Amino acid sequence: MRTIFSICILSIVLFSCSEIPKVKEEVVVNKLEPAIPEEDLYDYDTLQGMYLGGFSGSDIRIILNYISKTNAIGYNIHKGLQRNITGKVSRSGDTVQLVMAEPGDNEYDGVFTINFIGKDDSPYGSWESNNGKISSQEFKLKKIITDLDRTDHDELEDITVSNFATVFYYLSDSIGEYSFKEDGLVTLNYYKNLENDVKDNALEQMNELKGSWSLKGTHVTINWEPNDIFPNNILELDMVDKENGDYSLKGKGKHELWMMWY
Numbered sequence: 001m002r003t004i005f006s007i008c009i010l011s012i013v014l015f016s017c018s019e020i021p022k023v024k025e026e027v028v029v030n031k032l033e034p035a036i037p038e039e040d041l042y043d044y045d046t047l048q049g050m051y052l053g054g055f056s057g058s059d060i061r062i063i064l065n066y067i068s069k070t071n072a073i074g075y076n077i078h079k080g081l082q083r084n085i086t087g088k089v090s091r092s093g094d095t096v097q098l099v100m101a102e103p104g105d106n107e108y109d110g111v112f113t114i115n116f117i118g119k120d121d122s123p124y125g126s127w128e129s130n131n132g133k134i135s136s137q138e139f140k141l142k143k144i145i146t147d148l149d150r151t152d153h154d155e156l157e158d159i160t161v162s163n164f165a166t167v168f169y170y171l172s173d174s175i176g177e178y179s180f181k182e183d184g185l186v187t188l189n190y191y192k193n194l195e196n197d198v199k200d201n202a203l204e205q206m207n208e209l210k211g212s213w214s215l216k217g218t219h220v221t222i223n224w225e226p227n228d229i230f231p232n233n234i235l236e237l238d239m240v241d242k243e244n245g246d247y248s249l250k251g252k253g254k255h256e257l258w259m260m261w262y
Contacts, residue, residue, distance in 0.1 A: 051141035058223045059214040061184035080210030080225040094118045146182045171257040186213045
C-alpha cells in the first residue's frame with residue numbers, strides 16, 4: 001500500500017509541475033493620426049504682372065498672366081518676337097521658382113527659369129535654348145507697374161516706362177503708322193508698292209513690322225524684327241516737347257514721329 005500511495009503522490013507532483021501558467025500578453029495598438037499637410041499661405045497672385053530686364057543686349061519683357069502653386073502661364077516679348085510660355089511652379093521656404101518653356105516650334109525658343117525670394121519685385125532669371133546653339137542668358141528683372149490712367153505730363157521727365165505707351169500710343173511719319181503697347185510691343189503699319197505689269201496700276205499692300213521699345217531717360221530705342229527699312233533693325237529716337245503741349249519722337253536728320261489724334 002505504501003508503494004501505491006507513494007506512486008500516486010509522485011504522479012500528482014509531476015502533473016502539477018508540468019502545468020505551466022499561461023501569461024496573457026497585452027497588445028498595445030498605437031493609433032496613428034493622419035498627417036495634415038502644411039497649408040500653403042503664399043499669395044501667388046502677387047507675382048503676376050509685367051517684368052522688364054536686359055537680354056542679350058536689348059530689353060526683354062516677361063508678362064506673367066496666371067500663377068498658382070503648381071502652374072504658371074504668360075508670354076515674353078523680345079525684339080518684336082512674342083512667344084507664349086507655360087510651366088511649373090515650385091516653392092521651398094520663401095523661394096518660389098518658375099520653370100516656363102516656349103512652344104518649341106521656333107529655332108530661338110528655350111526655357112526660362114525665374115526665382116522669386118520673399119516678396120520680390122526684382123527676381124533673377126535665366127534662359128537656356130532648346131537646340132543648344134544659342135548662348136544661355138542670365139538676367140535680373142524688375143516689375144513694372146503701368147500707369148494707364150495718367151494722361152497729364154508737365155515735363156518729359158514725368159514720362160517713364162510705366163506710362164510711355166499711354167502718351168505715345170499712335171504716331172506716324174513718312175513711312176507709316178506706329179502703335180506702342182504697354183507690354184513693350186510696337187507695330188509699324190506701312191504700304192509697300194508691288195510692281196505690276198502696268199506701272200500706273202501698281203498695287204499697294206499693307207504690311208506690319210513688329211518691334212520692342214525701350215526707354216532710358218528721354219531716349220527711345222526700338223529693336224525691330226529683321227527688315228529692309230531700318231539699318232541694323234534699330235531705330236533711335238528722342239522725346240521732344242512741342243510748343244503746343246504735344247510731344248514727338250525725333251530721330252536723326254528730319255525723321256520725326258508725330259502724334260496722331262482721332
